Amino acid sequence: MPDLLLWDLDETLVTTAGAGERSIVRSAHKHWSVDVDLSLIPYAGCTDRRIGHLIRRHFGIGDNESILRAYLDDFVNFVSEELSQSDARILPGVSGIVEAVHISPDHEQGLLTGNLRAAAEAKLVPFGLWDYFSFGAFADDAIERLDLGPIALARASEYCASTFVREAVTVIGDTPHDIACARAIGARSLAVASGRFTMDQLAECEPTFLVDSLEEPAVLSFLSL
Numbered sequence: 225m226p227d228l229l230l231w232d233l234d235e236t237l238v239t240t241a242g243a244g245e246r247s248i249v250r251s252a253h254k255h256w257s258v259d260v261d262l263s264l265i266p267y268a269g270c271t272d273r274r275i276g277h278l279i280r281r282h283f284g285i286g287d288n289e290s291i292l293r294a295y296l297d298d299f300v301n302f303v304s305e306e307l308s309q310s311d312a313r314i315l316p317g318v319s320g321i322v323e324a325v326h327i328s329p330d331h332e333q334g335l336l337t338g339n340l341r342a343a344a345e346a347k348l349v350p351f352g353l354w355d356y357f358s359f360g361a362f363a364d365d366a367i368e369r370l371d372l373g374p375i376a377l378a379r380a381s382e383y384c385a386s387t388f389v390r391e392a393v394t395v396i397g398d399t400p401h402d403i404a405c406a407r408a409i410g411a412r413s414l415a416v417a418s419g420r421f422t423m424d425q426l427a428e429c430e431p432t433f434l435v436d437s438l439e440e441p442a443v444l445s446f447l448s449l
């Protein structure tokens with residue numbers, strides 16, 4: 225049975241260097257006429273759709289699905305614009321792991337991300353990473369992050385025509401949400417302190433394995449690469 229890696233995207237595979245956050249602020253201003261201070265909204269690790277709901281709740285804006293859809297569409301458009309003007313980059317260690325999994329006969333990899341599929345593509349294509357992930361679960365599939373794990377597993381099984389033993393599935397991410405996603409599906413978690421959460425904060429969530437950077441040699445051993 226192959227090992228399966230399910231990757232978070234933002235601050236795990238790449239950093240958009242604020243492009244994603246600026247896109248949220250721009251689209252919220254356009255569609256809800258509000259100036260969002262993201263430091264006041266607990267958005268880290270949430271799906272793109274949930275972030276829209278959090279903004280509406282913060283400002284007391286009523287529910288309107290068509291406006292939310294327009295907000296999300298423009299958010300994706302703004303991501304492409306903002307990325308070209310930012311210091312967005314692949315994070316350390318990522319390229320080597322992704323390529324090693326790609327050529328390994330004993331591993332498969334997909335995405336488990338709170339990004340909309342179109343936003344994920346916009347963020348990964350510029351770095352040549354998008355084509356490494358043939359399946360995944362996205363914000364289009366569920367509004368809550370915890371609901372995405374079973375979807376990612378089902379798509380992995382369908383694409384690979386294989387049933388994955390839960391102990392051989394690893395969720396890689398930089399937030400407590402990623403660790404919770406792994407636990408919810410009985411998978412291992414590889415937490416990396418490459419985002420806004422510190423080693424100590426991630427350690428409190430009891431991940432299976434915790435590193436400061438994916439460059440650490442122990443990562444390859446943990447992933448059996």
